[in-house]
Amino acid sequence: MNEALTAETVTITGNSGDEIEAxxxxxxxxxxxxxxxxxxxxxxxxxxxxxxxxxxAAHGYAAxxxxxxxxxAPGASPDDAAAIARANGGVPDERLVGDVAGAADYLRGxxxxxxxxxxxxxxxxxxxxxxxxxxxxLDAAVDCYGGAVVNVPQGAPASMKPLIGLAxxxxxxxxxxxxxxxxxxxxxxxxxxxxVLDGFGKAHEFHxxxxxxxxxxxxxxxxxxxxxxxxGWAKVWDFFGRYLAG
Amino acid sequence: MCTYLTENIAATGSGxxxxxxxxxxxxxxxxxxxxxxxxxxxxxxxxxxxxxxxSARVAVELTAETARALVKAIEATLAAAPPGLx
Numbered sequence: 001m002n003e004a005l006t007a008e009t010v011t012i013t014g015n016s017g018d019e020i021e022a023x024x025x026x027x028x029x030x031x032x033x034x035x036x037x038x039x040x041x042x043x044x045x046x047x048x049x050x051x052x053x054x055x056x057a058a059h060g061y062a063a064x065x066x067x068x069x070x071x072x073a074p075g076a077s078p079d080d081a082a083a084i085a086r087a088n089g090g091v092p093d094e095r096l097v098g099d100v101a102g103a104a105d106y107l108r109g110x111x112x113x114x115x116x117x118x119x120x121x122x123x124x125x126x127x128x129x130x131x132x133x134x135x136x137x138l139d140a141a142v143d144c145y146g147g148a149v150v151n152v153p154q155g156a157p158a159s160m161k162p163l164i165g166l167a168x169x170x171x172x173x174x175x176x177x178x179x180x181x182x183x184x185x186x187x188x189x190x191x192x193x194x195x196v197l198d199g200f201g202k203a204h205e206f207h208x209x210x211x212x213x214x215x216x217x218x219x220x221x222x223x224x225x226x227x228x229x230x231x232g233w234a235k236v237w238d239f240f241g242r243y244l245a246g
Numbered sequence: 247m248c249t250y251l252t253e254n255i256a257a258t259g260s261g262x263x264x265x266x267x268x269x270x271x272x273x274x275x276x277x278x279x280x281x282x283x284x285x286x287x288x289x290x291x292x293x294x295x296x297x298x299x300x301s302a303r304v305a306v307e308l309t310a311e312t313a314r315a316l317v318k319a320i321e322a323t324l325a326a327a328p329p330g331l332x
Contacts, residue, residue, distance in 0.1 A: 073299075156250045160250075
């Protein structure tokens with residue numbers, strides 16, 4: 001792995017045929033690769049999330065991260081766009097699925113793509129990764145501390161529904177990475193989700209890291225926990241390595 | 247966690263954002279992840295005018311301790327104003 005990559009902003013066709021912005025990173029000098037759709041966290045399509053997309057490219061995957069707030073605030077700074085999206089009640093679930101489908105199609109259309117597509121999301125994106133994996137035909141999904149899958153938090157918009165009822169439709173193996181100190185989701189909620197997935201015979205592996213709470217992968221935030229993040233990334237590489245190989 | 251705990255009020259006044267001064271129309275107060283403050287969660291206030299676009303926003307992210315002190319300071323300042331001034 002030489003970690004050579006190219007990264008750029010591209011336009012993809014999202015939900016309802018909308019043209020939306022996406023950050024795209026791909027490995028250089030590699031004849032074949034799988035694709036990974038990166039779903040950004042609730043604070044938005046920011047530099048830290050773009051760094052994660054580049055990390056996937058450095059590890060041999062083509063990564064596409066749609067700007068989920070592009071419609072609300074094209075060209076705005078990520079924090080301003082996130083504030084607008086938040087004030088509007090977040091991203092509608094149906095629109096999210098369409099945007100992830102568009103990013104997956106973009107990746108499948110690359111000449112060197114091996115046809116395998118994974119999805120990974122952080123924070124609200126963790127919930128959305130599960131949603132996408134229950135709504136689209138994918139090859140592997142990673143949920144990083146996504147809340148509101150089992151229970152929806154107080155104050156959430158009425159349109160936000162729990163997703164646990166979709167578990168029977170999970171289309172691919174699921175890796176869950178959670179913090180033991182997180183409140184959304186709590187370890188009890190992730191245990192409940194695991195039990196429901198067991199009941200449907202859905203392949204999944206959940207890891208809950210001690211000493212970590214929500215957003216432990218975020219290197220630029222106080223929530224960052226180096227031990228959990230390092231172990232978590234190792235789980236991601238192992239998981240995608242098994243399910244996205246050509 | 248990502249919360250949606252939000253209080254919105256209509257606002258009259260002005261704020262100075264990245265493009266200079268603008269008239270305020272709304273203030274949102276919410277508890278959530280900060281974009282910049284070094285804390286897991288902060289009390290965030292957006293002074294804004296959505297009709298002028300996403301950047302017509304003055305944002306602050308405060309620890310709970312600072313937010314409570316700010317509330318007291320605002321109330322104390324208004325209470326100390328001479329009669330008829332505000």
